Amino acid sequence: MDAREKILEAATTLLAGSPVADVSTRAVCEAAGVGAPMLYRLFGDKAGLLAAVVDRGFEEYLVTKRAARPSDDPVADLRRGWDNHLRFALEHPHHYRLMYSPELTAPPAATREAHDLLHSILERCAAAGRLTVPPALATQMIMSANVGASLSILTRPEQYPDPGFSARLRDAVLGAVTCPADPDNAPEPDPDQAVPMAAATLAARLRAERPAAFTAAESALLEQWLDKLGTDRPLGDPGPPVAEPVPTDRR
Template structure:
């Protein structure tokens, strides 16, 4: 086994030193030399291991996601009762993480846009997973993708605003207000699909029932075929997911 995270692999040492410097002295303090020195290595080691400073930042972000997932698991351990409450808890966890660890959160958020960013991929993955579960239970009032973006936007915004506000004017109510606002924007008052059942069958029944005579989105032929499929799905009996 060549390079594995055996608690003191060079990679891990460097990343942890980088996080330490980042959170103690801001982004400027996380220079390649300082990181290398703090990890007891030479500057080129960083480039050999991470290729680039952006590579280091990505590794730092990934480390942050790992720590976040750990804290989340510890906090959400009791049980995710209903999906909406799970959404609240998840959002709170993210925001709390962003509030308590500003620099790391900033790095994690920055790695997003342009290219790959395996770390941020993982973050979005869990978010979309949560949204998907919400959708499966019939709670979503908007598209899945849009719901995920709403959650992301409110979280990002509240954290950024929190840190941009001069400490003495910070109001914890901001967090709860925006959370509830986000829940209201994403979820419906009641699930569109009965909670008791799961799988495609009940959703298919609900959709078939809700299908108007002429939805603008589909042609007559499409609509007809869709209705037929829905009938098949509705009768096929739900395959409950794991």
């Protein structure tokens, strides 16, 4: 086992026994049998070490996410993803709390990959016409609710004794961002979201099935335009003001 693995193994073991989901670099160095300069050379600082510990522990969860076969129902995949996320949090409470700790000045790679995997499912929902908001916004809404519920259950279990709480919150959040597959049962769309949603849906379909009539450059340009339209900004909102050019003295 090389020095990096020794340090990660020691930090993981110490983390498992920590009631506050934290470890000191001194304790890690002593447990790993290495000097502080070695730790800082490999990980930069304590935040870098903790991020590496999180990535190592979260890899088990990400392996199952990467290997998951998409079903014919992307909304059902969202439900399973939510439940798997909570299950991982409950089975690995120390890693999970550390993952979202303010101690980490930069998010671990694992959080970014989990975010991207969720977004890919929501792209499928958009391509199927099952989203009521653009995929990027839906990703933020679902991830923040899923993480918030998981942390709440972990840190304040006495306040969340109902075992059905997470499922009810899941259904409420997914119900707010998705619509039924049957158009006759779909709710009336928000008029302000009509153009953004049409653009987001078309962009997702283009990414899923590249049109043979377009060159790669044409497809990229069209996607760029659609992505600009597929925001959650209300129709007619010009967006942030553009700074006026500073007049120059022509004399």
